[in-house]
Amino acid sequence: MSQDVRNMMLEDSKDLLDNVEASTVAQECVKLKQKEDEIANLEEQLKNKKAEADDISSRVIPELLAEQGLSEIKLADGSKVAVKKEFRCTLPKDEVKREAAYQWLRNEKLGDIIKNNVFVTFGKGEDDKAKQLLNLAAENGYEPQQKSDVAWMTLTALFRERIEAGLDMPSDVFNTWIKDKTKITRK
Numbered sequence: 001m002s003q004d005v006r007n008m009m010l011e012d013s014k015d016l017l018d019n020v021e022a023s024t025v026a027q028e029c030v031k032l033k034q035k036e037d038e039i040a041n042l043e044e045q046l047k048n049k050k051a052e053a054d055d056i057s058s059r060v061i062p063e064l065l066a067e068q069g070l071s072e073i074k075l076a077d078g079s080k081v082a083v084k085k086e087f088r089c090t091l092p093k094d095e096v097k098r099e100a101a102y103q104w105l106r107n108e109k110l111g112d113i114i115k116n117n118v119f120v121t122f123g124k125g126e127d128d129k130a131k132q133l134l135n136l137a138a139e140n141g142y143e144p145q146q147k148s149d150v151a152w153m154t155l156t157a158l159f160r161e162r163i164e165a166g167l168d169m170p171s172d173v174f175n176t177w178i179k180d181k182t183k184i185t186r187k
Contacts, residue, residue, distance in 0.1 A: 058086075062180035078187035086181040089159035089174050090152045101173045102148055113154050119145045 062083045065071060072082035091098050105111050122142070138144060159169045159176060169176055 057182040058179045061182040080185040080187075081182060082185070083180050083182050085178055087156055087160040087163065087176075087178050088152075089155045089169060089176045091150060091155065092173075092175055097173065102150075104170060104173050105150070110158065113150050113158060115149045115151070117147045117149065119147070121145070 061081070065073065065081075065083055072080060074080050091101050102111075102114055105114060155174070159174070162169050163178070
């Protein structure tokens, strides 16, 4: 932090701090800002290292093994290196696309994986009414809120099953990806 900023902090704090040495507070603020900057820098470095590791895991090693016609190898230390396909499928965040995804699941007779959650909001002091069933809430003038969802792990399992069975899962309706993933099993 520059000397000017430190001086400005000291000047601003003179009226506010009677019992605390203003320069001590300013020094600690400088230390805090430095630590926050260090943390941000380390987080960026970690993000970059993770991206590098992901590239080696999903592209470099799988390509090297594929060139040799292998999907796994054993290293001299007894570790096993294997390349497997990793699948991921999630619902879109956009509500129109999400509804299209639900409709696709229902059309494919897969609607049973859709969770249907119904919520009723009660006001203060209405605990006794909250215990009533959903249809009683509607009769009493409450408007239930409904939300559908499919757990991403369930959707991913379905996606994997369908792809492995030679069936499609439309990527224009769902967020999907398949990539190689290297797994090292240490002895």
